[in-house]
Amino acid sequence: MLNREIINWYELNKRDLPWRNTTDPYKIWISEIMLQQTQVVTVVDYYYRFINRFPTIQDLAFADENVVLNLWQGLGYYSRARNLHQAAKSVVENYNGVFPDSFDEILKLKGIGVYTASAIAAFAFHLPYAAVDGNVNRVLSRLYGVSESTNSPQGKRLFQSLADELMSDAAPHIYNQAIIEFGALQCTAKNPACDVCPLQSQCFAFINKQQDAFPVKKKKVKITDRYFYYLFIYSDDHFLLQQRDDRDIWRKLFEFPLIEASNKLDLVDLIKTKEWLSVFKDIKLEITEHISRKVHKLSHQNLHIDFVHVKVESCDLNKFDSLFLVDKESVVDYPMPRPIEIHLASL
Numbered sequence: 001m002l003n004r005e006i007i008n009w010y011e012l013n014k015r016d017l018p019w020r021n022t023t024d025p026y027k028i029w030i031s032e033i034m035l036q037q038t039q040v041v042t043v044v045d046y047y048y049r050f051i052n053r054f055p056t057i058q059d060l061a062f063a064d065e066n067v068v069l070n071l072w073q074g075l076g077y078y079s080r081a082r083n084l085h086q087a088a089k090s091v092v093e094n095y096n097g098v099f100p101d102s103f104d105e106i107l108k109l110k111g112i113g114v115y116t117a118s119a120i121a122a123f124a125f126h127l128p129y130a131a132v133d134g135n136v137n138r139v140l141s142r143l144y145g146v147s148e149s150t151n152s153p154q155g156k157r158l159f160q161s162l163a164d165e166l167m168s169d170a171a172p173h174i175y176n177q178a179i180i181e182f183g184a185l186q187c188t189a190k191n192p193a194c195d196v197c198p199l200q201s202q203c204f205a206f207i208n209k210q211q212d213a214f215p216v217k218k219k220k221v222k223i224t225d226r227y228f229y230y231l232f233i234y235s236d237d238h239f240l241l242q243q244r245d246d247r248d249i250w251r252k253l254f255e256f257p258l259i260e261a262s263n264k265l266d267l268v269d270l271i272k273t274k275e276w277l278s279v280f281k282d283i284k285l286e287i288t289e290h291i292s293r294k295v296h297k298l299s300h301q302n303l304h305i306d307f308v309h310v311k312v313e314s315c316d317l318n319k320f321d322s323l324f325l326v327d328k329e330s331v332v333d334y335p336m337p338r339p340i341e342i343h344l345a346s347l
Contacts, residue, residue, distance in 0.1 A: 010178035025099040025124035061088040069335035083111025122172040130163035135183025141215035145204030254334040
């Protein structure tokens with residue numbers, strides 16, 4: 001059977017990953033959320049740090065949100081961390097601190113969708129749910145020659161049905177790990193190792209030399225270009241920060257004062273903007289540095305980020321509305337977007 005061939009491959013080729021050595025649903029949940037939009041090699045260190053800081057779901061539930069976000073810093077997609085925190089509180093409040101052991105109850109937790117609920121149900125409780133992620137979609141689409149888009153409603157139903165059928169009577173926790181790993185290491189998005197694939201004689205894409213045609217690509221998301229000019233306003237060893245609101249990217253994270261423009265500006269044009277003049281009204285200043293960073297890419301936005309260093313005689317908070325003062329030692333207490341973190345580290 002196909003599932004047995006995939007499992008045999010897995011036993012020979014699987015990676016030794018920390019979340020595979022436990023059936024603790026809390027630890028499996030943390031790993032699954034971290035692995036969304038983030039590569040395994042990056043997640044491992046974050047996983048260890050997170051579990052060491054919050055060894056139980058109660059520890060996470062009772063933590064301050066800024067502490068959680070700070071520990072998440074660098075992983076991006078901060079809504080994942082916020083949802084983890086809220087879901088942990090829900091488990092403590094509604095389940096007496098015991099992680100729910102049914103698919104339907106797991107699915108009710110904030111930030112958990114069908115894939116994550118299936119993965120936790122299978123890995124932690126050995127329940128018969130097939131977890132379908134991008135790796136699984138790729139394997140199934142090539143294996144069966146599925147022309148349906150993976151992200152269409154019809155496609156989602158079809159791929160779930162195929163995954164359920166392929167799992168059949170195999171042990172859910174082993175089968176799911178096996179097919180996900182197979183997609184990650186063997187049936188990769190680019191340059192799949194078809195010549196040494198144990199499924200090649202049964203694979204539609206290999207037989208028809210159409211590996212690159214599957215999975216069928218979803219429509220491209222429109223990418224928006226945004227132009228950020230961060231003002232590193234400092235005096236002696238102190239500088240100014242502000243907190244972002246909750247209506248945009250990097251919700252509630254901390255950053256330098258920001259001027260966003262509709263297009264690329266040089267320094268001469270920047271200092272003429274009403275935003276610049278509003279910030280520095282009646283303030284003596286010296287522009288000491290202007291640094292353009294490489295484009296920071298998000299899933300649907302390209303951020304063109306410049307940092308302008310502005311030295312002032314005094315960071316008088318009476319002159320800088322809605323800003324607050326920090327020094328380089330205390331700034332580690334404030335969760336920040338990755339570009340700000342990288343820039344600070346370079347100073």
